[in-house]
Amino acid sequence: MTQHTNPNYGALITRISLGGILLSHGLLKVLVFTIPGTVGYFASLGLPAIAAYLTIFAEIAGGTAILLGLYTRLASLLSIPLLLGALWAHAGNGWVFSSEGGGWEFPLLLVVLAAAVALQGNGPFALRKLPVIDGFIPQSLRA
Numbered sequence: 001m002t003q004h005t006n007p008n009y010g011a012l013i014t015r016i017s018l019g020g021i022l023l024s025h026g027l028l029k030v031l032v033f034t035i036p037g038t039v040g041y042f043a044s045l046g047l048p049a050i051a052a053y054l055t056i057f058a059e060i061a062g063g064t065a066i067l068l069g070l071y072t073r074l075a076s077l078l079s080i081p082l083l084l085g086a087l088w089a090h091a092g093n094g095w096v097f098s099s100e101g102g103g104w105e106f107p108l109l110l111v112v113l114a115a116a117v118a119l120q121g122n123g124p125f126a127l128r129k130l131p132v133i134d135g136f137i138p139q140s141l142r143a
Contacts, residue, residue, distance in 0.1 A: 011123030018113040019067030022079060026059030045089055058082050066117060069126020074141040076118040083111045 029038040035056065042052040058079065065075040087107040093099050097106040122128060134142065 007124040008120065009123065011117070011120035012125060013123075014113060014116050014120060015066055015069065015072055015123050015126070018076065018079075018110070018117050019063050019065070021110065021113075022059045022063030023067060024063070026056050026063055029056050029059070051085075055082060055085070069122045069128060070130060071137060071141065072122050072126065073118050074137060076114045077141070079114045080111060080118075083107060083114055087111060 029035070029052075033041070035052070038056060039049045039052040042055070043049065059082070062075045062079045062082075064070075066072050066079075087104055090097075090102045090104045090107050093101040094103045095105050096103045128142075
């Protein structure tokens with residue numbers, strides 16, 4: 001009897017896409033816009049400075065975790081409020097992201113990607129879990 005396995009490469013592509021985008025946006029805020037510049041931008045939106053720091057941390061840590069396949073369901077679910085915040089920040093700029101100030105189409109796509117990764121899980125080539133903290137993560141979110 002031959003057993004045929006079908007790894008979910010679609011989940012892998014979705015996971016790598018979301019993780020790469022989150023990580024690159026977090027690094028963009030640190031390396032290009034700078035942390036003080038990011039804090040200033042958040043302040044111009046009426047948000048406290050802590051929101052900028054938490055966003056940078058969430059994008060870098062969450063993007064790295066998703067990219068590597070570490071607790072992808074949890075990291076994806078935790079990124080959804082962050083991405084909804086980005087959607088809110090760009091909502092008044094029109095549909096297309098190339099609009100002045102960036103439109104809301106790209107943040108909406110990221111929300112959908114995060115939901116897809118949360119539903120699909122890791123896909124192949126994922127580190128899966130770290131035994132040290134595995135006991136603190138609910139079983140349903142470990143994939």
